[in-house]
Amino acid sequence: MKKISLLLIIIAFTACQKKESTTKHEVVKDSHSFSNPAEAVAKHLDLDIKVDFNTQTISGKASWQIENISKGNEIIFDENTLNITKVTLGDEEKETKFELGKEVEFHGKPLHITIEPNTTKVNIYYYTTKESIALQWLKPEQTADKKKPFVFSQGESIWSRTWIPCQDSPGIRFTYNAKVTVPKDLMAVMSAVNPQEKNDTGIYTFKQEKAIPSYLMAIAVGDIEFKPIDNRTGVYAEHTVIDKAKWEFGELGKMVNAAEKLFGPYQWGRYDVIVLPPSFPYGGMENPNLTFLTPTVLAGDRSLTSLLAHELGHSWSGNLVTNATWDDIWLNEGFTTYVEHRIGEEVFGVKEAKMQDVLSRKTLKNNLDEIGNDSPDSRLKVETKGRNPDDCLSEIPYEKGYAFLQTIEAVVGRKKFDEFLTNYFKAHAFQSITTEYFVAYFNKNLINGDKTLANKINLDDWVYKPGIPSNIITPVSEDFNSIDNIQKTWRKTGVKGLSQKIKSTNEKQHFIDYLPKDLTTEEITAIDKEFNFINGGNFVVRRQWFIKTIQNQYKDAYPAIEEFLTSYSRTGSLLPLYKEMIKTPEGKAWAKQIYAKAKAGYHATTVQAVEPLLK
Ligand code: BES
Ligand code: ZN
Numbered sequence: 001m002k003k004i005s006l007l008l009i010i011i012a013f014t015a016c017q018k019k020e021s022t023t024k025h026e027v028v029k030d031s032h033s034f035s036n037p038a039e040a041v042a043k044h045l046d047l048d049i050k051v052d053f054n055t056q057t058i059s060g061k062a063s064w065q066i067e068n069i070s071k072g073n074e075i076i077f078d079e080n081t082l083n084i085t086k087v088t089l090g091d092e093e094k095e096t097k098f099e100l101g102k103e104v105e106f107h108g109k110p111l112h113i114t115i116e117p118n119t120t121k122v123n124i125y126y127y128t129t130k131e132s133i134a135l136q137w138l139k140p141e142q143t144a145d146k147k148k149p150f151v152f153s154q155g156e157s158i159w160s161r162t163w164i165p166c167q168d169s170p171g172i173r174f175t176y177n178a179k180v181t182v183p184k185d186l187m188a189v190m191s192a193v194n195p196q197e198k199n200d201t202g203i204y205t206f207k208q209e210k211a212i213p214s215y216l217m218a219i220a221v222g223d224i225e226f227k228p229i230d231n232r233t234g235v236y237a238e239h240t241v242i243d244k245a246k247w248e249f250g251e252l253g254k255m256v257n258a259a260e261k262l263f264g265p266y267q268w269g270r271y272d273v274i275v276l277p278p279s280f281p282y283g284g285m286e287n288p289n290l291t292f293l294t295p296t297v298l299a300g301d302r303s304l305t306s307l308l309a310h311e312l313g314h315s316w317s318g319n320l321v322t323n324a325t326w327d328d329i330w331l332n333e334g335f336t337t338y339v340e341h342r343i344g345e346e347v348f349g350v351k352e353a354k355m356q357d358v359l360s361r362k363t364l365k366n367n368l369d370e371i372g373n374d375s376p377d378s379r380l381k382v383e384t385k386g387r388n389p390d391d392c393l394s395e396i397p398y399e400k401g402y403a404f405l406q407t408i409e410a411v412v413g414r415k416k417f418d419e420f421l422t423n424y425f426k427a428h429a430f431q432s433i434t435t436e437y438f439v440a441y442f443n444k445n446l447i448n449g450d451k452t453l454a455n456k457i458n459l460d461d462w463v464y465k466p467g468i469p470s471n472i473i474t475p476v477s478e479d480f481n482s483i484d485n486i487q488k489t490w491r492k493t494g495v496k497g498l499s500q501k502i503k504s505t506n507e508k509q510h511f512i513d514y515l516p517k518d519l520t521t522e523e524i525t526a527i528d529k530e531f532n533f534i535n536g537g538n539f540v541v542r543r544q545w546f547i548k549t550i551q552n553q554y555k556d557a558y559p560a561i562e563e564f565l566t567s568y569s570r571t572g573s574l575l576p577l578y579k580e581m582i583k584t585p586e587g588k589a590w591a592k593q594i595y596a597k598a599k600a601g602y603h604a605t606t607v608q609a610v611e612p613l614l615k
Pocket of ligand 2: 314332
């Protein structure tokens with residue numbers, strides 16, 4: 001009997017898996033969400049919240065329109081660190097039973113709500129707590145203007161449930177309206193159609209009419225202003241930053257046009273960006289209609305705006321077509337890295353693009369050296385079950401994903417691949433898909449039974465195996481070749497005048513990355529004198545230079561490194577420095593000292609990432 005039921009389970013399971021790979025609307029089991037979308041699924045959110053800086057809480061009501069597919073009597077939401085005070089059903093707000101399940105580390109708890117077969121609306125009353133990871137509450141001194149407090153959210157990957165009770169899976173999409181009450185001297189913006197000026201009621205309303213996954217729910221509240229760049233793009237920032245930001249991102253409209261030319265219409269209406277205070281933990285976050293950005297991109301010379309191309313690219317890969325689970329993140333970041341490079345080529349030209357390509361490969365190589373060529377995390381399709389998806393994130397989905405798509409492009413030709421991508425985005429707009437579904441779609445629409453083509457691409461190895469298949473392309477940049485030549489001679493000829501030959505951020509990064517390991521103090525001093533990297537470099541150049549100076553224990557850079565590590569919370573840029581520091585006992589002690597000072601200003605996700613290193 002036992003054997004038979006086991007067999008039945010296996011058959012049902014494989015049948016399910018097969019279906020999953022060919023049907024697009026299928027609800028896929030996401031191990032990071034407790035929700036039960038196959039039985040009851042949330043479709044639309046009406047959010048009515050108050051943002052209170054005195055208590056540092058968001059409180060209010062999340063009214064979910066639901067579809068009770070199975071006509072059963074339960075819907076399950078995700079929540080983490082919230083206080084749920086009451087749940088009611090329908091417009092008549094009839095109180096109903098709810099129960100929190102067992103807490104699981106990182107995941108929070110399932111919120112079981114009793115519903116009726118014909119329930120279409122569930123109203124959840126709640127407030128956030130100090131532990132809500134998604135929200136960072138900033139004191140005035142942590143902002144650019146230093147006058148008013150600020151709060152922003154970061155939902156990706158599984159943190160939206162710490163500020164809104166939701167079915168927190170990238171495979172579930174919903175539309176939303178929101179009414180947000182904030183202190184009268186502040187303004188609220190969200191991942192939606194946004195206000196362009198402050199009003200005197202402190203009440204702001206939002207509409208997101210496109211169905212989005214929960215990790216793209218976002219809010220920022222502060223003393224912010226808006227300035228247009230053109231009639232479709234613009235920038236939000238604090239007063240002291242707004243003009244700088246408007247200038248820095250002056251090419252935003254051009255980028256949107258370039259992306260549309262390549263991959264089809266921009267489907268979201270406006271595209272604006274907001275520059276957040278320095279504790280924003282990422283370079284950028286592609287919240288729909290309003291990309292959230294680190295202020296570290298404000299270099300003053302537009303030298304770091306390729307990051308915008310990346311976040312904008314997500315308006316196709318990621319926000320239109322989304323990874324159904326966190327195991328499929330490469331569908332999101334790998335495709336976006338490809339789109340980013342293509343936008344970059346259009347806007348900044350082929351020479352820049354070639355340099356970016358070479359840097360990409362170097363990043364991939366470094367990352368593989370770090371995690372190991374045989375690490376399961378070096379597969380494109382990863383297994384993140386039971387882990388914090390943020391911890392599983394490496395350069396692999398980005399750079400191996402990019403290298404894979406470049407390989408396909410090289411094999412089938414750019415024209416055909418562009419057509420494929422444009423159709424792929426269009427066919428799956430506002431849907432979430434798995435890797436298996438993508439593979440099936442790819443085989444049907446691009447391979448089409450052509451075995452030679454399939455062999456040339458070798459998708460299985462790229463997607464399901466660790467390491468890098470041998471058909472990877474090695475990009476070449478002539479500009480970098482000249483720098484490689486300089487690298488061979490400068491130790492004899494000296495560094496004077498080199499800053500006239502090595503000028504752009506990409507060139508400087510390449511030069512720094514390939515400096516010899518055994519640099520003498522005199523050499524480092526001479527290089528820094530020639531280029532003024534420590535004080536004059538942009539954020540990326542300084543980061544790369546600091547890695548070198550830590551490796552070579554160049555003490556003159558230490559105060560600047562300390563300032564760098566305590567001023568920003570851009571995790572991806574801080575980690576390489578910390579990782580380099582902890583390689584020696586003195587370095588580790590120094591890192592701990594700096595971290596102790598910096599921690600209070602760090603974002604919760606930065607703390608999660610840095611702290612384990614220093615144990
Ligand atoms: N969506 C990501 C940020 C992210 C990924 C947040 C996973 C949480 C979990 C964003 O698009 C991104 O990739 N940002 C990069 C910059 C980009 C230019 C590579 C970053 O912040 O480093
Ligand atoms: Zn991204």
